[in-house]
Amino acid sequence: MTYLELMGFGPTGWGPAMLRAAGMTVVVAVLGFLAGAVFGSLAAWAKLSRVRPLRWLADGYTTLLRGVPDLLVIYLFYFGGSAALSAVARMLGGQGFVGVPALLTGALALGAISGAYQAEVYRGAFLALARGELEAARAVGMPPALMFRRIVAPQVLRYAIPGLGNVWQLVLKESALISVTGLVELLRQSQIGSGSTREPFPFYLTAAALYLAITTVSTYGFGWLETRSMRGVRRA
């Protein structure tokens, strides 16, 4: 079978399956990135707070998650999550093993990992805000929530875009590890395909090309975002 027959869209082609799997890769990466934005902004807030135990907690989180292999974190969420769910099910009178949906595990694990990286990005972006602007907001009597919405959030996001672009690329590539939980994303689909056709090379090569396409498009996307967010900023 030629490469085109194998990866094409004909009756024996794996093209549609691979494209669908690439879609799943994007979905799990986006969910993981968004979960990471939640974890990351909470951790950044804790790191900047005046309460010492909160700072320690956040520092512990980022140090741990950035120093431990991501595969271990994924195993923790996968096995730990199902162990916890099974325990809850037992308490409710159920029995046996309860699995966590793979997409949920994947998104949460990617969120926990990328949150540690995003925390540093948000913290750095917040520190880049001009102090005078916060002072001015307080001086005109803005309550904290309004100040956050009008002054802090828009600027932090602007400063954070380059850093977030790097984290997004990271999440996209880490998402391949979610294949160990059985979620049919791009890499898992390639494993399935190469298992049933005994032609691993074309499948992994196609997977690599699709990943490359996604990362390349994202690079341009973030470049566009960065230029757009800097419209109102005068540059030397």
Place this chain on the structure above:
Amino acid sequence: MDLAFMAETWLALLAGLPLTLRLAGWSVLCGGVLALVLALMSLSRHPALVWPARAFVFVFRGTPLLVQVFLIYYGLGQFRPTLQAWGVWWFFREAYWCALTALSLNTAAYAAEIIRGAILSVPYGQIEAGRACGMGRLTLARRIVGPIALRQALPAYSNEIVSMVKATSLASIITLAEVTFIAQKLIAQTFRAVEIFICAGSIYLLINIAVTRAILGLEYWLSPHLRAAPREPPASEAAHA
């Protein structure tokens, strides 16, 4: 939390430590050499050197490491007769060599960009001054560009080494019995994910703290000119002399 179980687990996981360290050490070393070559290629002005280096970096930084591992280990296995004919099958048959190849190529792509940036950061005046003293290209590289670029590259390279230590865990997926492999086996047997995660994680964390500290030390040792001058001896001692 069961401390006896954790102590036992920790000892069981230590059995995988030598392999983890070997994979990380060799891949950083081989990858570093290749990265230097790639960085020099992309800094040369010759398109036949620049474009292959750029393409390499683009491909290896744009795809997941696990895909690279699978492509080398399972993908190349498809061409077994050809590889046997070339006499390199013994290499690609072993999961260890495949993992090492993938890790080295991957880190080479990232490190090449670090080294390239570091070389570009050498102030032009320094190079000009070196030339003005009559230094040849090699002397200039050894005495001026090398040391300055090395110091510049160290912080970023430290991050790269840490991510390589973490990346060795992917070797567990192609059956290499390093720390993560043992951890995964133990979790599947006992379902005590949290305890085992803490044990395995602490091993990686300790390695990474050691690496970071060592490179900070190296950086300190390489930048005496950036430190505050040692204090002047007290006046009384000076009077003695």
